[in-house]
Amino acid sequence: MDEGPLLSPTAGRLTMEVIRVEGLGKRFFIGGVQTKFRTARDAISDAFVAPFKRAASLLRGHATGAAELHETMWAFRNISFSVNQGEVVGLVGKNGAGKTTMLKVLSRITEPTEGSIEIRGRVGSLLEVGTGFHPELSGRENVFLNGAILGMRRTEIAAKFDEIIDFAEIGKFIDTPVKHYSSGMYVRLAFAVAAHLEPEILIVDEVLSVGDAAFQRKCLGKMGDVANSGRTVLFVSHNMAAVTQLCTRALLLENGSVAMDGAPHEVVSDYLARGVENQAEWQNPAPDTEAEVEVVAVRVKDAQDVLQPVINFKDPFQIEIEYEVREANRGISIAFQIVDSQGVVIWTSEDTDTPDVRDRMIMEPGTYVSTCHVPQGVLRPGRYFVNTGAHIRGVRIITGHQQVLAFDISSVGFNMPPGRQGVLAPKLDWDFRALEDRARVPQPQV
Ligand SMILES: Nc1ncnc2c1ncn2[C@@H]1O[C@H](COP(=O)(O)OP(=O)(O)OP(=O)(O)O)[C@@H](O)[C@H]1O
Ligand SMILES: [Mg+2]
Incomplete structure (x- = not known):
């Protein structure tokens, strides 16, 4: 982008818009073959889902065959929003709401069907296990490949290399082709690369669920660091606690549009109150x-x-x-x-x-x-x-x-400061007393 930063005065200071989308829409062909930009995961999941979709449309009395090949659906449409530098935006919504598709479009992995996207800055994205890594190359080679894609110089990447390997806990497997990695190792390395190569905008889908609890905490901590250093984070999660703790803003995607945009606590509690994503x-x-x-x-x-x-x-x-x-x-x-x-x-x-x-x-x-x-x-x-x-x-x-x-x-009835730490939040009984009479406290000699 060479138009220069978009500056807008907010609360007396200048903020820079780093992402602006207008009228964004993404349409999928369903039941048919869409060749461009398909990932392996899409192909595999389509192979499972397609027969059922076909059966379902038969049951609904729809014709099958050629006509069905042109059936389309909008994952989302008419979406407009902008993100300022340093914001940590949580994208929430139920399964199939279009969150992953939105991140793919923003990361330019998938083309939007309509609308425009303007992005200022290097984007590091971690969307699903597999994107961005070449299976035949070793962990080491993939780190350099990804850095190069981000536009970094070899020396810059080399300077970060040890930190990345350390974070990913890959150890001696660093020279093994990544196709031999377990899914946990894969995600650990992919996250380490995306977070450490200093992207100006970090885009992370809910891949963290693959790692163990300790690594998940480490990733959340790292995303917090990235955010604290003034960079922008876009983060999809079903983990509402992480969204409220990490994000400065949340967007709720529902029925293909942005149903809410605001403070994470409000968006999350509203979203949860809709009774989705959980089961009594x-x-x-x-x-x-x-x-x-x-x-x-x-x-x-x-x-x-x-x-x-x-x-x-x-x-x-x-x-x-x-x-x-x-x-x-x-x-x-x-x-x-x-x-x-x-x-x-x-x-x-x-x-x-x-x-x-x-x-x-x-x-x-x-x-x-x-x-x-x-x-x-x-x-x-x-x-x-x-x-x-x-x-x-x-x-x-x-x-x-x-x-x-x-x-x-x-959070209805939760009135502790959101930043107060702890797994549990019990309100415990306290009392206090003066240890001795104030009058008897020796006064300093002058
Ligand atoms: N390659 C594709 N071809 C056809 N339809 C697709 C494709 N990718 C996604 N979709 C459809 O688009 C919609 C949005 O999917 P998407 O994966 O973006 O949802 P999501 O919000 O990320 O869901 P989840 O929470 O389960 O990850 C879904 O109805 C999905 O079936
Ligand atoms: Mg998804």
């Missing part, structure tokens, strides 16, 4: 019929016993576990874990923690429900997952199910 009930799709005990359903309910995927911070709630006992036993314990969006187990609770339950008599075959009552104001606002299982106390684990459902704690 899980029914075991394939219960193990051989197991002596099997969990058949898990539910999140509010204090009024209503299924509720979004719980206000200020309200108590219940986790209800329904299970079948197939063989009479007296040592059965039913458990669940709350896992945060970073994969950290916040706690494990067992129904036998309660003495009356622990001392229950032998459980005869039948269906039972154990319910845990969780007090209000403990889990800070964010997304949580539930693991569940059953075991015979002190003897053996019988069954376990990971991440059976997700629920959200909304």
Whole structure:
């Protein structure tokens, strides 16, 4: 871009617009073959999805065949917004809302169907495992290749090299072709490259979910550093806690347009309140019929016993576990874990923690429900997952199910400063007293 920076006065100082999109739209041909700009992942997922789409349109009574090849859909349309330098923008929206497509268009991986994009600055993007890396080249060669694509000199890249390798925890695999990397290694290196090669604009899709919890935290920290150094970040995530913690602004994509644009806390709580992306009930799709005990359903309910995927911070709630006992036993314990969006187990609770339950008599075959009552104001606002299982106390684990459902704690009633750190946010009781009489405190001699 050589028109010079777009300067606009904001709150008495000059801010520079680094991204401006106007009337942006992206149309896909569905059911047909779109040859240009397809990625391997698109091709693979199309191969799975296409037969079902065809079946669905048959069921709807649509004709199949040649005509269908020209069916189109807009991933989004008429989108206009601009981003100033130094903003950290979170792009949220449910599956299929067009977030990835938007980032691909902004990174020039895909052409928009209509509208215009102006970008000022080097863009480093990490969109999906695979983009930007050449499978036959080693990790080392890919680092230099990516740097070159970003317009960096070899010496500049070399200066950053050790830091990148260190961050990615690739170690001795640095000279192995990346096609032999595990998906975790791949993403670690790709993120390290995108974040360390000093792009002026960093674009990151939700690839972080591939890494383990520790690496995810490291990536979020690094994105924070990039943002603090005044560079611009565009970040897609289903991790609402990360969006509220990291972003200065959030955009909600819905039905192909920007449904909200504003402060992350407001956008996120509004988005979550729409009840998308979470699920108040899980029914075991394939219960193990051989197991002596099997969990058949898990539910999140509010204090009024209503299924509720979004719980206000200020309200108590219940986790209800329904299970079948197939063989009479007296040592059965039913458990669940709350896992945060970073994969950290916040706690494990067992129904036998309660003495009356622990001392229950032998459980005869039948269906039972154990319910845990969780007090209000403990889990800070964010997304949580539930693991569940059953075991015979002190003897053996019988069954376990990971991440059976997700629920959200909304920030309604959360009045601590958003920057206050901590996994939990309990309001604890304090008192204070003066240690001694002020009058008796020795005064300095003059
Ligand atoms: N290459 C393609 N060909 C046809 N349709 C596509 C293609 N890529 C995406 N789509 C469609 O465009 C819409 C937006 O997809 P996109 O991947 O951008 O959504 P997303 O918001 O990133 O979703 P998720 O949260 O699941 O990652 C979806 O309906 C998707 O099926
Ligand atoms: Mg996506």
